Amino acid sequence: MPLIVAVDRPLDPGQVSRICEYADGVKVGLPPAVPRGAEWARSIPRSCNGLRILDFKLADIGPVMLSIVEPFKDYYDGFIAHSFIGSNGALIELKEVLDEWGAKLILVASMSHEGSREVYDRARMHVYEVIERVHPWGLVAPATRPGIVAELRARFPWARILSPGIGAQGARPGDALCSGADYEIVGRAITGSPNPVDAARRIRGEMENARSECS
Amino acid sequence: MPLIVAVDRPLDPGQVSRICEYADGVKVGLPPAVPRGAEWARSIPRSCNGLRILDFKLADIGPVMLSIVEPFKDYYDGFIAHSFIGSNGALIELKEVLDEWGAKLILVASMSHEGSREVYDRARMHVYEVIERVHPWGLVAPATRPGIVAELRARFPWARILSPGIGAQGARPGDALCSGADYEIVGRAITGSPNPVDAARRIRGEMENARSECS
Numbered sequence: 142m143p144l145i146v147a148v149d150r151p152l153d154p155g156q157v158s159r160i161c162e163y164a165d166g167v168k169v170g171l172p173p174a175v176p177r178g179a180e181w182a183r184s185i186p187r188s189c190n191g192l193r194i195l196d197f198k199l200a201d202i203g204p205v206m207l208s209i210v211e212p213f214k215d216y217y218d219g220f221i222a223h224s225f226i227g228s229n230g231a232l233i234e235l236k237e238v239l240d241e242w243g244a245k246l247i248l249v250a251s252m253s254h255e256g257s258r259e260v261y262d263r264a265r266m267h268v269y270e271v272i273e274r275v276h277p278w279g280l281v282a283p284a285t286r287p288g289i290v291a292e293l294r295a296r297f298p299w300a301r302i303l304s305p306g307i308g309a310q311g312a313r314p315g316d317a318l319c320s321g322a323d324y325e326i327v328g329r330a331i332t333g334s335p336n337p338v339d340a341a342r343r344i345r346g347e348m349e350n351a352r353s354e355c356s
Numbered sequence: 357m358p359l360i361v362a363v364d365r366p367l368d369p370g371q372v373s374r375i376c377e378y379a380d381g382v383k384v385g386l387p388p389a390v391p392r393g394a395e396w397a398r399s400i401p402r403s404c405n406g407l408r409i410l411d412f413k414l415a416d417i418g419p420v421m422l423s424i425v426e427p428f429k430d431y432y433d434g435f436i437a438h439s440f441i442g443s444n445g446a447l448i449e450l451k452e453v454l455d456e457w458g459a460k461l462i463l464v465a466s467m468s469h470e471g472s473r474e475v476y477d478r479a480r481m482h483v484y485e486v487i488e489r490v491h492p493w494g495l496v497a498p499a500t501r502p503g504i505v506a507e508l509r510a511r512f513p514w515a516r517i518l519s520p521g522i523g524a525q526g527a528r529p530g531d532a533l534c535s536g537a538d539y540e541i542v543g544r545a546i547t548g549s550p551n552p553v554d555a556a557r558r559i560r561g562e563m564e565n566a567r568s569e570c571s
Contacts, residue, residue, distance in 0.1 A: 149420070149423075170416075170420065171412070171416075171420075171424045172420060172423035172424050174390065175389065175390065175393075175394055175397075175412075175424060175427065176393075176394045176427050178390075178391075178393035178394070179390055179391045179393070182390075197386070197390075198415045198416050200413045200415045200438055201385075201386075201413050202467065202468065202469045202525075203469070205364070205385065205386075205387060208364075208387035209386045209387050209390060212390065212391050223415055223438075223440075224475070225415075225438075225440045225475050225476060226467060226469075226471055226472070226475075226476070227467075227469070227470070227471025227472055227473070227474035227475050227476065228471050228474060229469065229470035229471040229474070230469030230470045230471050231467075231469050231471040232471065233471075252417065252441065252442075252446075253417065254417045254418070254441075254442070254444065254445030254446050255442070255444035255445045256441055256442025256443050256444040256445050256446040256447065256448075256486075257441070257442055258442070259442035259443060259444070259482060259485065259486055260439070260440045260441075260442055260479050260482040260483055260486060261440060261441070261442065263479065263482050264440075264475050264478065264479035264482065267474060267475040267478050267479065268475055270474065271471075271474055271475060310417075
């Protein structure tokens, strides 16, 4: 199953557990984690099978990123950081410690909003050098820009590609999968629905239909 | 006074209050805020006069950044975000809402670790375009690289420059001030000292001596 649910608001673990019946993983971000606290952020991954990702969009020097993720080490499989910050003194240090933990590093390679074209995408040859040097388990690339997903797929065949931007930001379920992504990340279109469980089931069905048509 | 204390570990408000007698502001980051929670992060700025900065190194799309900072709107004067995420759909949206709140936006323009040279600094002409477009109150630039501080000072005379990297990362107190920074941010050299209050007093003295020698 290619669907990862982004828990972008303070759902309770029971709700997440029911949504996760139709997903292959869960991603927890800062907006609900900061006010609800570490205990809440640790309770969510327990409610889901599959891939458990902490998405704090880490973008700091190595020691600071490590002290941010350390409290979550036994609760998550993967941690998202920005490739833009570079390897030396930052991502290399993070990667080494995550490797020791048996955890996965996932690097943002490009973003889903228009502003990603202003710096991130213009500097992407430098970003790709960082990705080659750090060799993360996965990459985040926007479903809203299938050309970028396809470029990453060709250039980094060893990496899993995770694509946000489905629903509220304009991409349709399956768009990124058909461009080479391994997972699509869906937040508001599920968590903001009056019936999140139905929304997850429906979106997952749409992803599978789209993928069977394009493959 | 040019000294901002980075509360990079879970000090109690009483300790912060005593350190702040020798500082002109306080900056609170993610490492202590996530495990201690929002209540703790709201208690710290009350313990300090001067500039109160929430440093979550925001680097996401606009709506996500806004939902991260909203719980802190009445507690902090300024919020730090990364310039590399671009303006459209990200920093412009954040700036508009912070303006409505009467809060300050502070953008990271370059970082203090070696990896900052790999992408951030190479893409800095694009980063500077974002800074011009967004027109933040302040910029973060590393005390460890005085050339970058001086370049920002010349290019953005209207911006306050805040420089981390003093102490543990190698810059001396006053280095950045002498290159054009308005504030120096000190964390570990104060908070990791056996006597943080004495360390703050001593470092502030060193800053003032250095500044009087170079000006």
